[in-house]
Amino acid sequence: MRILSLTLVLCLLAAFSNGQTHKVQKEKEKEKKVKPKREDNYIRLKGLRFGMDVTRPFQYLWTKGDRYGTEFSGDLEISPNLFPVFESGYEFMKIKTSYVDYSGQGSYSRFGLDYNFLQAENKNDKNILYGGLRYGFAFASQKVNNYLIDSYWGPTTGSFSNQNYFAQWGELLLGMKGEVFHNFYMGWSIRFKIQLNNKAIGYPPAYFIPGFGKAANGSNFDLTYSVYYNIPWDFRKNIGVKKPKAIVVKPKSVKKPVVKKPVLKKLTD
Amino acid sequence: MKQFLLLITILFIASACKEIYELPPQAMLQATITNPTTNLPMTSKVTYKGIGRDSIWVSATSVNLITFPLSTKETTSFVVSFDATVDTISFNHTSTQKYGSMETGFYYEYKLKSINSTHHRILSIDITDSLVTTIWHENIKLNISPLPSGGV
Numbered sequence: 001m002r003i004l005s006l007t008l009v010l011c012l013l014a015a016f017s018n019g020q021t022h023k024v025q026k027e028k029e030k031e032k033k034v035k036p037k038r039e040d041n042y043i044r045l046k047g048l049r050f051g052m053d054v055t056r057p058f059q060y061l062w063t064k065g066d067r068y069g070t071e072f073s074g075d076l077e078i079s080p081n082l083f084p085v086f087e088s089g090y091e092f093m094k095i096k097t098s099y100v101d102y103s104g105q106g107s108y109s110r111f112g113l114d115y116n117f118l119q120a121e122n123k124n125d126k127n128i129l130y131g132g133l134r135y136g137f138a139f140a141s142q143k144v145n146n147y148l149i150d151s152y153w154g155p156t157t158g159s160f161s162n163q164n165y166f167a168q169w170g171e172l173l174l175g176m177k178g179e180v181f182h183n184f185y186m187g188w189s190i191r192f193k194i195q196l197n198n199k200a201i202g203y204p205p206a207y208f209i210p211g212f213g214k215a216a217n218g219s220n221f222d223l224t225y226s227v228y229y230n231i232p233w234d235f236r237k238n239i240g241v242k243k244p245k246a247i248v249v250k251p252k253s254v255k256k257p258v259v260k261k262p263v264l265k266k267l268t269d
Numbered sequence: 270m271k272q273f274l275l276l277i278t279i280l281f282i283a284s285a286c287k288e289i290y291e292l293p294p295q296a297m298l299q300a301t302i303t304n305p306t307t308n309l310p311m312t313s314k315v316t317y318k319g320i321g322r323d324s325i326w327v328s329a330t331s332v333n334l335i336t337f338p339l340s341t342k343e344t345t346s347f348v349v350s351f352d353a354t355v356d357t358i359s360f361n362h363t364s365t366q367k368y369g370s371m372e373t374g375f376y377y378e379y380k381l382k383s384i385n386s387t388h389h390r391i392l393s394i395d396i397t398d399s400l401v402t403t404i405w406h407e408n409i410k411l412n413i414s415p416l417p418s419g420g421v
Contacts, residue, residue, distance in 0.1 A: 064290075064372055097290050099374030147375050149293065149366075152319060152326060153340035156377075188272065207371040216370060 038081070040120040045077040047235060049185065051228035056089060065095040065102075069210065073226065081116040085132065091210035100147050106140025108211030110171065126185075127178040134171035136193070138210045141165070165201040167209040170194050177228065185228035193220045293374035294403035297336040298360065298381070302351075305392055305412040310334070313351045313413065320346040320357070335411075339364065339379045339401060351413055354390040361385070362401070378402050381409075390414055 053071040060066050071089030078084050088109040095102040112134035118127060144160040175189030195218050198206070206215040213220040304311040310333040317335070318325040326347075327335065339345045339362055346359040361382045368375055379401040384394045395410040 095371050097372070097374070099293050100371050102371040144371075149375050149377065151295070151340070151377075152322065152324075152338040153342075153345070156341055186272075204368045204371075204375075 038119055041080045042123060043077045043080055043236070044120060044123060044126050045083070045230060047231045047233045048074055048076050049228050049230040050074050051185070051187075051226040053089070053224050053226045055223065055225045056091070059091075063213070065093055065208075067091065067093045067208075071211075071224075073228075075114065081128075083114040083116070083128075083130070084111070085114055085134070086111045087134070089211060093208040093210075098148065099150070101145040102142070102207065103145065104140060104142035104208040104210075106138050106210040108136060108138035108140075108209075110134040110136035110211065112171070114173075114175075127176070129176050130174070132171075132173045132175070132189075134173065134191075135168070136171060136211055137166065137168040138212065139164075139166055140206070140208070140210050142207060144204065160204060163201050163204075163206070165199070165206050167198045167206065167212065167215065168196045169209070169212050170196060175224075183230040183232055185230065186226070187228065188223065188225045191222040191224065193222060195219065291373050293369055293376050295338070295376060296378045296401050296403050297405050298339055298379070298401045298408045299405050300335050300337065300409045300411045301407050302333050302335065303410045303412050304415055306415070311413070311415065314353075315349065315351060317347050317349040320348060334407075336405065339377075341377060351390040352416060356387045356389050356391045358384065358386040358391070358394070367403075376403060384409065 051073040053073070056069045056071045058068070060068055069089055069091030071087060073085060073087040075083045075085040086109070088107070090107045091105065093102075093104040112132055114128075114130040114132035116128040116130045118129040120126075141162055141164045143162045146157065146159050149156040171191050171193050173189045173191040175187055177185050177187030180186050193212055195209075195212065195215070198215075209215045213222065301310050302313050302315075303309065312331050312333045314329055314331050315335055316325060316328050316330075317337075319338075319340075326338065335349075337345070337347060337358075337360070339360060341364045343363070344359055344361050346357060349356050349358055361384070362379045363382065364377045364379050366375055367378050381396055381399040381401065384396065386394060390413045392412045392414055394412065396408065397410060398406060398408050401408055
């Protein structure tokens with residue numbers, strides 16, 4: 001009986017010690033998992049950075065139809081590694097086949113945020129690898145100048161007058177920006193665009209959304225390549241720092257101590 | 270700079286692979302030539318053309334499936350010769366313009382309302398699906414009398 005109870009006690013002790021070692025191991029693992037905090041908590045990009053997408057005029061090379069345009073962007077590092085971005089542009093789309101002569105055009109804008117994942121080695125390291133979100137919208141118009149439906153019974157022709165429409169979409173993007181020369185940057189981004197619920201414009205439906213692509217697709221992929229210039233003007237220096245007012249220190253009027261002259265009483269007899 | 274050159278190269282390769290525009294789709298009325306006694310498709314040497322058109326649509330072809338291109342008018346009529354026996358078929362229908370895309374263009378789809386025909390070889394016509402779309406499928410059954418020699 002004694003042997004049995006001793007064995008039980010030993011087993012319990014073994015289980016307890018095992019549990020303890022597990023706890024210690026888990027705590028150690030937790031310590032390991034805790035990522036070290038970023039040390040680059042400083043603003044590297046002083047001032048505004050303006051950019052131009054060099055791929056926009058050449059989109060006809062990889063899309064159907066004659067698509068071209070221009071796009072400009074602006075961003076700034078509002079807080080360490082966080083960049084609010086504004087992009088705006090204008091695009092044209094033309095398709096001319098034996099059956100359709102189509103033209104669409106319009107302006108678009110996007111705004112959103114980029115977050116830099118790449119830790120800087122020092123304050124001069126301005127290269128960033130970022131992920132971003134955008135909200136985009138476009139004001140566009142389209143026109144079918146002429147169409148032809150060929151048939152055994154003879155062709156049918158027609159046209160559709162100008163249609164104006166508004167469209168909106170969201171974007172998820174991944175990209176890089178690197179400083180190639182002092183204050184000059186280059187960078188690319190891959191974008192996944194998702195169309196948000198847009199109003200139907202009637203017949204024919206919207207074919208092309210500037211800044212988004214084919215409207216019939218609920219989502220589109222896009223690639224951009226831009227050149228940037230950072231205006232080397234640190235606006236932060238002038239924000240929140242009030243110029244000290246010139247303090248005119250007036251010398252206190254020093255009152256001369258009034259020395260009362262002793263009144264000499266005439267000694268009278 | 271290397272990245273930029275690589276991108277330019279990719280763009281030129283992509284432009285070389287640019288797709289060619291597809292032709293607009295066409296809606297066709299499809300008819301199955303049927304032997305009414307067996308209710309099975311039967312082959313016949315068919316020639317037919319639209320009334321008011323000079324060109325023949327199909328000439329002397331042994332088939333059991335034939336397609337009719339419909340017009341945008343309310344009635345489309347054809348003269349059909351089944352093994353040298355001529356009949357006239359008139360389709361009464363509505364037509365609706367449809368949008369494919371700006372790449373493929375526009376096309377028409379139809380809805381059959383009724384069919385009239387002469388009965389030299391045609392015994393009867395059954396409408397199996399009144400919607401004539403770009404996805405070709407059987408719309409009618411042309412029940413024709415078999416040849417005395419038994420052309421099945």
